[in-house]
Amino acid sequence: MTEPNAAIVVKPGEVRLDDLARVLAGAPVVLDPSFWPRVAAAAKIVAKAAEATTPVYGINTGFGKLASKRIPPDQTALLQRNLIVSHCCGIGPATPEPIVRLMMVLKIVSLGRGASGVRGEVIEQLQAMLARRVYPLVPQQGSVGASGDLAPLAHMTAVMIGEGQAIVDGKIMSGGESLAAAGLVPLTLGPKEGLALINGTQFSTAYAIAGVLRAFRLARAALVTGALSVDAAMASTAPFRPEIQALRGLPGQTTAAATLTALLDGSDIRLSHLEGDERVQDPYCLRCQPQVAGAALDLITQAARTLIVEANAVTDNPLVLVETGEIVSGGNFHAEPVAFAADTIALALSEIGAISERRIATLVDPALNFGLPPFLTPDPGINSGFMIAEVTAAALYAENKQRAAACSIDSTPTSANQEDHVSMAAHAARRLSDMADNLASILGIELLVAAQGITLRAPHATSAPLAAVIGKLREQVPALGADRYMAGDLATAAALVEADALPAIALTALSSDPFPRLD
Numbered sequence: 001m002t003e004p005n006a007a008i009v010v011k012p013g014e015v016r017l018d019d020l021a022r023v024l025a026g027a028p029v030v031l032d033p034s035f036w037p038r039v040a041a042a043a044k045i046v047a048k049a050a051e052a053t054t055p056v057y058g059i060n061t062g063f064g065k066l067a068s069k070r071i072p073p074d075q076t077a078l079l080q081r082n083l084i085v086s087h088c089c090g091i092g093p094a095t096p097e098p099i100v101r102l103m104m105v106l107k108i109v110s111l112g113r114g115a116s117g118v119r120g121e122v123i124e125q126l127q128a129m130l131a132r133r134v135y136p137l138v139p140q141q142g143s144v145g146a147s148g149d150l151a152p153l154a155h156m157t158a159v160m161i162g163e164g165q166a167i168v169d170g171k172i173m174s175g176g177e178s179l180a181a182a183g184l185v186p187l188t189l190g191p192k193e194g195l196a197l198i199n200g201t202q203f204s205t206a207y208a209i210a211g212v213l214r215a216f217r218l219a220r221a222a223l224v225t226g227a228l229s230v231d232a233a234m235a236s237t238a239p240f241r242p243e244i245q246a247l248r249g250l251p252g253q254t255t256a257a258a259t260l261t262a263l264l265d266g267s268d269i270r271l272s273h274l275e276g277d278e279r280v281q282d283p284y285c286l287r288c289q290p291q292v293a294g295a296a297l298d299l300i301t302q303a304a305r306t307l308i309v310e311a312n313a314v315t316d317n318p319l320v321l322v323e324t325g326e327i328v329s330g331g332n333f334h335a336e337p338v339a340f341a342a343d344t345i346a347l348a349l350s351e352i353g354a355i356s357e358r359r360i361a362t363l364v365d366p367a368l369n370f371g372l373p374p375f376l377t378p379d380p381g382i383n384s385g386f387m388i389a390e391v392t393a394a395a396l397y398a399e400n401k402q403r404a405a406a407c408s409i410d411s412t413p414t415s416a417n418q419e420d421h422v423s424m425a426a427h428a429a430r431r432l433s434d435m436a437d438n439l440a441s442i443l444g445i446e447l448l449v450a451a452q453g454i455t456l457r458a459p460h461a462t463s464a465p466l467a468a469v470i471g472k473l474r475e476q477v478p479a480l481g482a483d484r485y486m487a488g489d490l491a492t493a494a495a496l497v498e499a500d501a502l503p504a505i506a507l508t509a510l511s512s513d514p515f516p517r518l519d
Helices: 016-026 035-053 073-086 097-112 120-131 152-159 175-181 195-200 203-234 242-246 252-263 287-313 336-364 385-401 426-454 464-474 487-498 499-507
Strands: 006-011 029-031 093-094 134-136 139-142 165-167 169-176 320-322 324-327
Touching: 006 097, 016 029, 016 073, 016 097, 016 203, 016 287, 029 035, 029 093, 035 073, 035 097, 035 324, 073 195, 073 385, 093 195, 097 120, 097 134, 097 152, 097 195, 097 320, 097 426, 120 134, 120 152, 120 426, 134 152, 139 242, 139 336, 152 165, 152 175, 165 175, 169 175, 169 324, 175 287, 195 336, 195 385, 203 287, 203 336, 203 426, 203 464, 203 487, 203 499, 242 252, 252 464, 252 487, 287 336, 320 499, 336 385, 336 426, 385 426, 426 487, 464 487, 464 499, 487 499
Parallel strands: 006 029
Antiparallel strands: 093 139, 134 165, 165 169, 320 324
16 A cells, blocks of 8 residues: 555635645645534534434435435434445446545535534544545546535445445455455444535535636646747737726736736747738737636636635535534535536636637638748648648537536436426536646647747747747657658647646746736
8 A cells, every 4th residue: 555645734614726736636634633623513413413303304314305204213324324325326437536536625624614413433534545545436427416416425435334436556446345455444324424425516516626727727828829829920919018908907818918928028020020011900819819818717716716615615414503503404515606617617618729729720821820831831732731730629629619508507307306406517517627638739739830830930039938838849849841640749739738837938938927826
């Protein structure tokens, strides 16, 4: 068994986005010790309710439409176990381990607030599994984001009690075997504990947080590829002037324009042709970058704010109010905020790709690219250059456009109409991964095309930060001369984009950091 990484100490209610990014990268967590007394106090309230004759939903009753069925005290453990195994109805491919890890951490944060009524042993089991890298096998499909992500969270919980399946060191084994291999024993669930574990939005929220982090990195990269395209097209930088942005006042637009200006400062490509350029205005894909990229940045930022609140939230039902000793039913498990946030991220991903694809199309078109050869090949005709790379970008953008349709407006009543309005948050969040993959490839193609265009502008040179980006690309992908096998070039460029490498490289040649931040 690999030694566990150093754990992050989390304070529910104060967990930040960068903490969750570290979790996605592999760090386990432990609950701040100051929260244990409140967890214990809530558990004591639930234990007392389980012994009482007054019906309390999910503690001494059935679930959902079966809430009117009373459960005697000696069957509460069986009730919780049956709840878990009966809800393990997920299908489809396994959820990636980083998402499972984040889902488990988000559940620790939620339970750690001390409003769910679980014993400390439940949280400790999750912490121990994370520390020993025991990751439940969670099928991706089966949640409608109604009473929480029931099926995915049930698959997570099944391993905690020694059932289901888990992945340990890349091997699939039974839940019981995985716990034994890690030196752990199955947990026996107490009153309400199974319900607390499967109620909640942690599956959808984990996917959405991974999505918003990737969307932000890609938005930063798009400012670099967009700046490269401006120089490759010999386009004007006048539309990026701060006075224009100030007259609108949107923060993302202002940041995007300032970043583009900084990246292009010092280029002599534009200066070389100011006299004699008969173009009055450039195409929107070049000129309106601050407006489009900035709007996307604002959407991503707003989604991130929603998701960090959700990451710190208590989203199961019923809830324990420690101060009054009450157990109250509500609807915090409904994942509509997550669905809306994910739909918003999807719009941003789609539009960043849309305008990037138009820049690619502009650069390969001899009618629009201001003197560059068709498809940016030095010897067109015998060579096709970037002809089909542009088609690939169009295909990927088309997929993203289709996937950008709102999931949150598609409600399907479930559970005998008890759950008669659902959020579809899981669908909304899961699709972000594929959309981000596509966008990384679109931006990678723009990186290749724009770098080729700038290379063809020699002896005129681009700015220092953009030259540094092209230099890094050229370490792995040479400029295109005669046609060659291009799939590897596209994959390499997409990897540079995905790694957030382009902003990092550009920063080495800038005196200050103009790139947007996500706090």
